Amino acid sequence: MSATPERPDARRIAVLASRIGADEKRLFDAFERRGVPYEHLDPRRQWFPAERRELPWGLALNREIGQTRAAYAARCLAAAGVDVVNSVSATEVCGDKWLTTQALTAARVPTPRTALALTPQAALDALDSLGYPAVLKPLVGSWGRLVVQLPDRVAAEGVLEYAGALAGPQSHLAYVQELVDKPDRDIRVIVIGGQVAGAIYRTGEALRTNVALGGRTLPCEVTPEIEKLALEAAVAVGADIAGVDLIEDRDGRLLVLEVNHRVEFSGFQSVLGDRVSVADRILDHLLERSQR
Template sequence: MSATPERPGDRRIAVLASRVGADEKRLFDAFDRRGVPFDHVDTRRQWFLAGQRDQPWSLALNREIGQVRAAYAARCLTAAGVDVVNSADATEVCGDKWRTTMALEAAGVPTPRTALGLTPQAALAALDSIGYPALIKPLVGSWGRLVVQLPDRAGAEGVLEYAAALPGPQSHLGYVQELIEKPDRDIRVIVVGGQVLGAVYRTGESLRTNVALGGQTRLCEVTPEIDKLALNAAAAVGADIAGVDLIEDRDGRLLVLEVNHRVEFSGFQSALADRVDVANHIVDHLLERAQR
């Protein structure tokens, strides 16, 4: 970590992560290969003094897995004059499914029909409008956790009755979405610094195709439509580094499901093999940001 840096000045890059997984190790190796000094900052042990601006870093890569810690860490570092990638705004938008949906809709990016009920009863009315089968998803969450398929109104009533009994007020909001009839796959596209690095198909044995849950990946050709949709989606949420998830409806039309600000890329990297080095592209982007 002490080699001569490729960027001006002698301040280091912070990599925020409470969990060091395969992707973080790839990033650490890429920093070392490039001779870029960095500090792994475990957010579980990090604290900030209000008004303090003398941080040892000029740039931070936010890899924190906990959404609340990621957002607050980004806010604190930004207030201290540190350039954070992804930005606090992008982290907060991507970390909330409804805010993501609103950003995509405002930018004209095609998405499944989606509604937010401010109470479980209102969510049930929204589902009557959208139609069944449908999905209900938590506003905050990853890896497809707590996503429930609702076959009909009776099933929705049961799920929403349970939601109404939960203590947290956010749990009473109903983020509901039409269920798209699609092939047994979705598409993950990785965008770094306004450039599409590639795309993969993800397949699984259930509704969820996340690689972390056992989903498989294979190469997907990046068509002009995929390229445009992914870039527009990343721009809509303000993310420099993004994992954009697309699905195909029964007519072959592509829709954007969500945009991930802390993109996991092990499965993507495995499918693309030597075609692209995601970690190296991320380091390239950080070095470009440091030059600005």
């Protein structure tokens, strides 16, 4: 936080990011190319007093990769009167798979059958109910890390015994989900300001199709059903900017797998090229928000 507070300026935008990747560079380029004042803030160097204090930004784009820092930074900025995109609520909901699932099911958005078990033993009972094969996922995480496919109860017992021996209490909770029989691809849809910017297929031979893990990207037509589900999912979690992941079952039915509040769009951009600039679309939305 700046040692000397300045008067807030609704036109001045803070971009929170401790990791400057290709997407952040595209965003900074869009700001500079269009002459929009912004300030890059590294959340690892920020501190906030408990009392309310005016900050020099009217709006903040939260690109922080660490979920805990992202959530608390959003809370601190919002408490100081800064308009944060995505909101505190959306950041917290999207950052927790169980909260995301609850939001989607409450809004009647179709999603795979899922359960949360509060102990490893209860997880075995939940998996018996869901049926095998199934998937065990961490509550908080990205890039498909620590996602484990469970072909049967024997495999589940081994994985859950290991999880139960870990020190962190959150490791003892089990987010388990049916394994949907699907093609070797999923669909990433980017939603910005209530509009679908486009969609791509992410393909891979393994369970995970994340681009960060080597998944390949292909164009995907935005059908009315894809558009409808993506918009409904973004609304359900309260996200202005969202990466909505859809999967297709073998009957072609679409399900929402998860919603990301910090959208990575390099793979998306490489497919759509000059037809859509995600960075410019995000900046358009921020400028619209700043004028409200």
